[in-house]
Amino acid sequence: MTMKLVVSFLICLGSASLTACGGEGALGDACGESGAEGECEDGAVCAKESDASDELVCLKVCTDQDDCDGDEECNGVDGTNVKGCRLK
Numbered sequence: 832m833t834m835k836l837v838v839s840f841l842i843c844l845g846s847a848s849l850t851a852c853g854g855e856g857a858l859g860d861a862c863g864e865s866g867a868e869g870e871c872e873d874g875a876v877c878a879k880e881s882d883a884s885d886e887l888v889c890l891k892v893c894t895d896q897d898d899c900d901g902d903e904e905c906n907g908v909d910g911t912n913v914k915g916c917r918l919k
Contacts, residue, residue: 856889863887866911878908881918890915 854869856862862870862877864887870877871889880888891898892915893905899916906917 858889858891860889861887862889866908866913876908876911876913876915878915879917882906884918890917892916 854872856871856875856877858872858875860871864870865878867877874892875889876892877887878890880886880890890908892913893899894914896905899905902919903916904919905914907913908915
């Protein structure tokens with residue numbers, strides 16, 4: 832009986848963690864897979880923060896340079912047809 836309770840608790844804990852993380856990454860938050868859908872908030876994509884960095888973060892989706900701030904550039908995200916505002 833106790834083992835059943837422990838297993839049930841672990842399953843619930845795992846499910847809650849997955850639900851809480853999906854699609855909730857705000858701009859600048861770390862994420863796990865470049866171009867993956869559902870990790871970042873609407874209007875954002877998971878990609879390298881800059882060409883000089885391997886750190887993956889949620890970036891603002893852009894279609895051209897006017898969508899980005901002055902210190903950013905609108906660049907393609909590896910393996911997708913999406914562009915994100917990366918640090919220059």
